[in-house]
Amino acid sequence: MSRETISKALDGIADEYKAEALELELPASAASSGTEExxxxxxxxxxxxxxxxxxxxxxxxxxxxxxxxxxxxxGSAVNSPKAAEKVAREELAKWKEMGLLSEEITADGPADKIYEIEGHTGNDYWYGRIFPHSYDVRWYMGKEGKYFLNLSVDTITGKIRFASFEARADETDVPVKEIEAEQPVDPENPEGEWAPVTMYLYDNFDDIFPADMTVDRFCSLLAEYWGFSGYTLADTVDEAYYDAHWSAVDGNSLLKDMPTDNYYLTVFFEGDQDGAPMYIQLSQFPGRVNMNIGTGHAVG
Amino acid sequence: MVETEKMGSDDLEDSRILDLFFERSEQAIVELTDKYGRSAKRTAANILNSESDTEECMNDTNLAMWNSIPPEKPDNLKAFYMKVARNQAVSKYRSNTARKRNSLYDTALDELEDCLAAKDDPSADVEAKELSEAINAFLKRLSKEDRQMFVCRYWLADSTEDIAAKLHCRSGRISVRLFRIREKLKTYLIKEGLI
CATH class of the missing domain: 1.20.5 (Single alpha-helices involved in coiled-coils or other helix-helix interfaces)
Structure with a gap:
C-alpha cells in the first residue's frame, strides 16, 4: 500500500473523530518542539x-x-483486610510504574473479596511450602468488566508475593483458535440438556503486560521489586502437574510467546533465603487470557 | 475597527471571532491565531519539519480562513481551523520536490506503511477512499482515548511526547498503545480483505 494512498486515506478520517482529538490540549509547559524527539x-x-x-x-x-x-x-505491615486492599493498590501501581504491567490494568472500585491466608500448605505443584500470612485481594471481572485481579499481599513485607491477572478480549481482538465444547443450554440448570458450542481463544496478553516484554526483562523487574540480586531460568520438573519435564524458555524471547498449553516457567531468584522457586504461567481461556506469577514464601 | 471584548479568560469566544470574520475585521485573524495558532502551527511543523515552510503554511492557512468565512460558518471553529492548517501543510508536503523524509509526519506514515504492507501485487492496491472508510469503521470500534491517540498521531502527526502530555501519561505508554492499535488495524484490514 503506497504512502500516497495512506496519506490520502488519513485525510478522510471522519470529522467527529478529528474533533474528538482536538478536544485534547497540549499543556503550555510541554517541552517537545513537535519536530524533534x-x-x-x-x-x-x-x-x-x-x-x-x-x-x-x-x-x-x-x-x-x-x-x-x-x-x-x-508484626505485620498489613494487619487488616482494609490495609491489605490499600497496599494491593499501591503495589499494583508500583508494578505499572516499573513497566511490569500494561498501563490499562486497573482495580476498579472496592475489592470484591479479601481472603486471609494463614499458615497452611497449598497444592504441591504451585507451592509445596507453608504459606506465610497473607491476604488475597480480588477484583472480579463480572459480566462486563475487562480485568480480574488477585493480588496476594505478604503481611510482613507488604509486597505482592503472588498475582493472578485475567484480561477479557476486546471486540476488535481476533481469535487465534476455535475450540469445540459443550455447555448447559440453561446455565442455571447444569443437570439439564447440554449442547455443542464454539468457543474462541485469544492472545491479548498485551492487555496484561507490554507486548515487547521479554522473559529476561520481566524476571529482572520482578527481582528488582522483590529485592533479589538476580535470577536463573530453570527447567520445570513437576511430576504432580502433568508429569512436567519442560525446558526453560529463552530469556530473550517475548513473554507473550511463552507456551500457554500445560506449561509454566520456573525461576530461581538469587538471594532468596530458601531457594524456593517462583513460577510464571500464561493461559488462554475462552474469551480471555490469564497470567499467574507466584512464590509460596515471604519475599524481600 | 470593532472593539474586542474579553469574556472571562483572555481568549475571545469563538462566536465573537466568527462575528469579526463576518464583519470583515482583520482583528478576526489576530484573535484566531491568538487562540488556536499555537496548535495549528505545531501541526504544520510536525508535517513540514521546516521553519520557513511552516510560516508560509500558516500564512496560507490564515488567508484560506479569511476567504472561506463567510460563507462558511463552522460549528467548531478550532476543528475547522486545524483542518485547513493540516490540509495546507500536507499539500505543501506533497508538492515539495526536494523533501527530506524526517518530519514527524514521515515517521507516522512510516509506521502505518510498515503495518499495512500489502501483498506484492500492484493490482491489489486499495483505493484511498476505500481505506478511509475502513479506517473510520475501525476507529468506531475503539475506545475514545485510543481513537484520540490514533488521530493525534496519524492525522495531526503529533509526537508521542505531545500525545502523552495531552493525555497526562507517559510517552512509553503511548508507543505501546499505538503499536497495539496498529496491529489491530492490520488484523481488521486483513479480515476485510483490504490487505
Missing part, C-alpha cells in the same frame, strides 16, 4: 545510570535494615 546525550545517560545505581544501593541497604529491625516489632 528528545535524545539523551551519552554522558547524560552514564550520569543517570551511576546516580541510579548509588540510589538503588542506598535504598536496598535501608530496606534490609528496616526489615530486620521492624519485622517482628511491627
Amino acid at each position: 528528545k535524545i539523551m546525550h551519552p554522558n547524560e545517560q552514564k550520569t543517570k545510570r551511576f546516580s541510579r545505581r548509588v540510589v538503588t544501593l542506598a535504598l536496598a541497604a535501608c530496606l534490609i535494615l528496616a526489615l530486620a529491625v521492624t519485622a517482628y516489632a511491627v
Whole structure:
C-alpha cells in the first residue's frame, strides 16, 4: 500500500473523530518542539545510570535494615483486610510504574473479596511450602468488566508475593483458535440438556503486560521489586502437574510467546533465603487470557 | 475597527471571532491565531519539519480562513481551523520536490506503511477512499482515548511526547498503545480483505 494512498486515506478520517482529538490540549509547559524527539546525550545517560545505581544501593541497604529491625516489632505491615486492599493498590501501581504491567490494568472500585491466608500448605505443584500470612485481594471481572485481579499481599513485607491477572478480549481482538465444547443450554440448570458450542481463544496478553516484554526483562523487574540480586531460568520438573519435564524458555524471547498449553516457567531468584522457586504461567481461556506469577514464601 | 471584548479568560469566544470574520475585521485573524495558532502551527511543523515552510503554511492557512468565512460558518471553529492548517501543510508536503523524509509526519506514515504492507501485487492496491472508510469503521470500534491517540498521531502527526502530555501519561505508554492499535488495524484490514 503506497504512502500516497495512506496519506490520502488519513485525510478522510471522519470529522467527529478529528474533533474528538482536538478536544485534547497540549499543556503550555510541554517541552517537545513537535519536530524533534528528545535524545539523551551519552554522558547524560552514564550520569543517570551511576546516580541510579548509588540510589538503588542506598535504598536496598535501608530496606534490609528496616526489615530486620521492624519485622517482628511491627508484626505485620498489613494487619487488616482494609490495609491489605490499600497496599494491593499501591503495589499494583508500583508494578505499572516499573513497566511490569500494561498501563490499562486497573482495580476498579472496592475489592470484591479479601481472603486471609494463614499458615497452611497449598497444592504441591504451585507451592509445596507453608504459606506465610497473607491476604488475597480480588477484583472480579463480572459480566462486563475487562480485568480480574488477585493480588496476594505478604503481611510482613507488604509486597505482592503472588498475582493472578485475567484480561477479557476486546471486540476488535481476533481469535487465534476455535475450540469445540459443550455447555448447559440453561446455565442455571447444569443437570439439564447440554449442547455443542464454539468457543474462541485469544492472545491479548498485551492487555496484561507490554507486548515487547521479554522473559529476561520481566524476571529482572520482578527481582528488582522483590529485592533479589538476580535470577536463573530453570527447567520445570513437576511430576504432580502433568508429569512436567519442560525446558526453560529463552530469556530473550517475548513473554507473550511463552507456551500457554500445560506449561509454566520456573525461576530461581538469587538471594532468596530458601531457594524456593517462583513460577510464571500464561493461559488462554475462552474469551480471555490469564497470567499467574507466584512464590509460596515471604519475599524481600 | 470593532472593539474586542474579553469574556472571562483572555481568549475571545469563538462566536465573537466568527462575528469579526463576518464583519470583515482583520482583528478576526489576530484573535484566531491568538487562540488556536499555537496548535495549528505545531501541526504544520510536525508535517513540514521546516521553519520557513511552516510560516508560509500558516500564512496560507490564515488567508484560506479569511476567504472561506463567510460563507462558511463552522460549528467548531478550532476543528475547522486545524483542518485547513493540516490540509495546507500536507499539500505543501506533497508538492515539495526536494523533501527530506524526517518530519514527524514521515515517521507516522512510516509506521502505518510498515503495518499495512500489502501483498506484492500492484493490482491489489486499495483505493484511498476505500481505506478511509475502513479506517473510520475501525476507529468506531475503539475506545475514545485510543481513537484520540490514533488521530493525534496519524492525522495531526503529533509526537508521542505531545500525545502523552495531552493525555497526562507517559510517552512509553503511548508507543505501546499505538503499536497495539496498529496491529489491530492490520488484523481488521486483513479480515476485510483490504490487505
